Amino acid sequence: MLVSSVFKSSRWFAFVNESWRIATLWFMGVLLFMSFRVFFLVYFHNRITAPLDVDTILNTLKTGFAFDSAASGVCFSIPFLLNCILQPLRLWHWVRAVRVLTAKLFFVVAILLCITSITYIAEYGSQFNYFMFEGLHDDQQAIALTAIKQYQPWGSVLSLLVLLVVAFKLCQLIDRQPYGFLERIFTDCKWKRTFLIVLIIVLFVCAIRGSFESRPASRKWSAVTLDPFVNNLVINPFRSFVYAIKDYNELQSHGLDGENPYLKSNTTIAPDGLVELKQHSSEPLLAAPSQIFFIVMESYDSWPLQQKYASLNLTNELKNLASKGIYLDNVLPAASSTMNSLSSILSGIPYAGVNMSLIGPQQPASKLSLFNQLEQLGYTSQFFYGGLLSWQNVGQYVLSQGADKVYSATDAGGKGSAGVWGIDDAQLFDLVAAKTQPKSFNVIMSGSYHGPFNLDLNQYDYPFKTAADYPAEIQELETQVLDPYVLGHLWYSDKMLGAFVRNMQQRYPDALFIITGDHYSRRYLHPRPNLYELTHVPLIIYGNGVNSNMVNSQQIASHMDIAPTLLNLIAPASTEFYSVGQSLLTTPAERTVFGFQTVRNNKQLWRGDLNALYEYYAVNSLDKIQLMPTQTQSFKVIDAATEHAYNQYMAQAWHLLTQGTNNF
Structure with missing residues (x-):
């Protein structure tokens, strides 16, 4: 006791x-x-x-x-x-x-x-x-x-x-x-x-x-x-989760008056940096088309177009267009999310980790804006989105970047069978067809290849009901394969895309089409995609007068190269414009391109936080042919010069966004 x-x-x-x-x-x-x-x-x-x-x-x-x-x-x-x-x-x-x-x-x-x-x-x-x-x-x-x-x-x-x-x-x-x-x-x-x-x-x-x-x-x-x-x-x-908060705050919390997080390791911003971005078009290769359709496909990445997946016939419509025009599959998206990639493409400012759709409307329109630069050539600019304009503030953002007219699911009568995010791609493309104006530049953001994947595919005669319907070589893979119903939404998006292009080409024989994916889909046939498949999107430029000889099919590129390529195709000689990217019609074969936390040159690819943890991939052309990798990739540390170039690129992008191109 x-x-x-x-x-x-x-x-x-x-x-x-x-x-x-x-x-x-x-x-x-x-x-x-x-x-x-x-x-x-x-x-x-x-x-x-x-x-x-x-x-x-x-x-x-x-x-x-x-x-x-x-x-x-x-x-x-x-x-x-x-x-x-x-x-x-x-x-x-x-x-x-x-x-x-x-x-x-x-x-x-x-x-x-x-x-x-x-x-x-x-x-x-x-x-x-x-x-x-x-x-x-x-x-x-x-x-x-x-x-x-x-x-x-x-x-x-x-x-x-x-x-x-x-x-x-x-x-x-x-x-x-x-x-x-x-x-x-x-x-x-x-x-x-x-x-x-x-x-x-x-x-x-x-x-x-x-x-x-x-x-x-x-x-x-x-x-x-x-x-x-x-x-x-x-x-x-x-x-x-703690690291996620830290990384997000490091990129976001500085605000418009904050410190540029990429200004390190001798990285600098030139006071006259906008002068370095000034370019002039050469002699146009095409007569100015009456209509330009720039189609950004939801989650439309490069892997389904590779030779090793050809038997699935998932993207035959895009392959058909690719065979008749410029087709590149070594293209880095600006970001890994829809709005950030779309914002970069439209504003001409690379995504550097800051939510562009919120900051953009607080600034004057970017001098690199694709809308404004096409309007200088006499085009009416229009934006079409299959969801609601409140999503990611997309309505206000595209208007702030110079779009003349903006259309959404509301203009097509509300929601489609997908329900959650908006109308189906067939409804979206019908809306575009109905609203096309004389000599217009039309940006279209699709949405059907996005969860929750609840389209009725039976009405479109989709061939794969179960995995047992896959081609024999796919069934022989000793691993789990993606649900064919999910892949059916990619097949559907491709089918609607092809029908739209044919329809518009009949109405406007001289129409020009630019097609890319917003980002990689995060869904792959098998659970072991290589880093190439985890990062790249396709780019197709198709129309009257466009041929594959204009650009080497193995050319590496990024989303930021689309605008200068388009302007060099159709703008009168010596037209002044601004761009971070380079025209693919004249760019050198050996180059390094950047996306957010992604670096690619002709032989190597890095992805991730380059200061701490990242992935490496040695480019191997056989990976586009062989269904499964034959050997494990060796790891290689990113060299100091390439990392410095990446930081310089992102520092410039950060400055362009937060300080505005008028204050550069």
């Missing part, structure tokens, strides 16, 4: 007891993150392209443990510090209250992020990144309905509830457990107490650092394998 009362009255024992409970909660957090990491590796094993031996797996888990320890340790540092401060004051009840509240909040957030990460990885092929916050400017209702209809996350919701119940029960058990063994190490010896206190504090510091070594757990040390997907899983969902 006396011993028990001594324990209850001892501030030292209360400190040790509370520290043990906090340590147990820390271990629960580490176990939670590690369990989900193992689950991700098993569940998404088809996405792993490099061979993994036991040592590689152990190294992955070891490095992951460092991030798990740091994430859990930082969160439980609050009750631990209060334990150090308030226990000597006999305010143990406050320490307990904070510990219980912290534990509940931690497990709610951690479990929610881990569960949500399953869907995020399935859609985007990685854990949380800055891109997730672009949804703050998107149609959030449409996003939610798409996620529900496409992924039907009822199993995830049930798993979330079950894990929360288990976590809360364990928290209660930890709170009530007497931990009798602690009584057996109770001591009055001051030096022993001092030793234990020092040991507890050292372990606490190591826990929040995630390491006993000199360097703490950090993103730049997470690439411990040859497989970029596995490297991405090293960092747990909690920590990746």
Whole structure:
């Protein structure tokens, strides 16, 4: 009885007891993150392209443990510090209250992020990144309905509830457990107490650092394998969410008066930089067409057009156009999202990580604006979008860039069968046909190849009902293949595109068509696409007088090259215009092009945060022919000159957007 009362009255024992409970909660957090990491590796094993031996797996888990320890340790540092401060004051009840509240909040957030990460990885092929916050400017209702209809996350919701119940029960058990063994190490010896206190504090510091070594757990040390997907899983969902916030704030929070984040490593902005962007057209290769149709296809990437997928016949309409005009498949999109790529194409300003559709209307129209530069040639500019103009502020944005008229789903009577995002591509192209003006430049943003993928494809005679209908060579792939119903939406978009081009060419025989994808689709036939397939979009220029000899089909390019190429095709000689890109009619064969967090030259491709973690790909023409890669790619660090050129390019883009081209 006396011993028990001594324990209850001892501030030292209360400190040790509370520290043990906090340590147990820390271990629960580490176990939670590690369990989900193992689950991700098993569940998404088809996405792993490099061979993994036991040592590689152990190294992955070891490095992951460092991030798990740091994430859990930082969160439980609050009750631990209060334990150090308030226990000597006999305010143990406050320490307990904070510990219980912290534990509940931690497990709610951690479990929610881990569960949500399953869907995020399935859609985007990685854990949380800055891109997730672009949804703050998107149609959030449409996003939610798409996620529900496409992924039907009822199993995830049930798993979330079950894990929360288990976590809360364990928290209660930890709170009530007497931990009798602690009584057996109770001591009055001051030096022993001092030793234990020092040991507890050292372990606490190591826990929040995630390491006993000199360097703490950090993103730049997470690439411990040859497989970029596995490297991405090293960092747990909690920590990746924190990094996503940090990256987003670094790019966004500076605002119009902020500091250019790319001005580093001797990167500078010339005060007369706009002069460097001034160009003059050469002799036009085409007579000025009566109509120009610039079609940006939703999620229309390069992989379906490759020879190795020809038997699927998914993009026959585009292939037909490509065979009669200029066709490039080595083209980097400006960004990995629709609005940011579209904004770059229309404004002429490369995407540098800032939401352009919000900042653009606050500035005068860009001098690089494609709308304004075509209007100088006498064209009426029009923009057509199959959704609502409130999406990503797209209506205000295109008007701010000089569009004369803007049309949306509302002008076609509302929503189509897709429902969530707007009208179907057939309705959209019918709207364009009805609203085409004499001598007009028409930008069209399609939308049918986008989740939740609920078109009725039977009415269009789509040939693939199940995976068993795929061609024999596709069925022989020893891996999971994409649901043919999803691919059917790509097939449908291509079919509607072809019908529209034929219709407009009959009405306007001299019409010029430019067709590209907004970004890569994030959906591939099999779960092991190479980095080329993960990054590129096609570019087709088709019309009367256009032939394939005008541009080498292997020429590498970017979205920013479209405007100067178009102007050099049709503008009178010596027409002045501004562009960051280069005309593909005259550009050298050897060059380096950039997209946001993407760099490509004739032989190499890098993607990712070039300062910390990125992927590398050595360009291999056989990859466009062979269904599956025959060997693992070796990794190569980006050279200093190329990285400097990328930072220079992005610094200029940032300045053009935030300071305005009139203040350059």
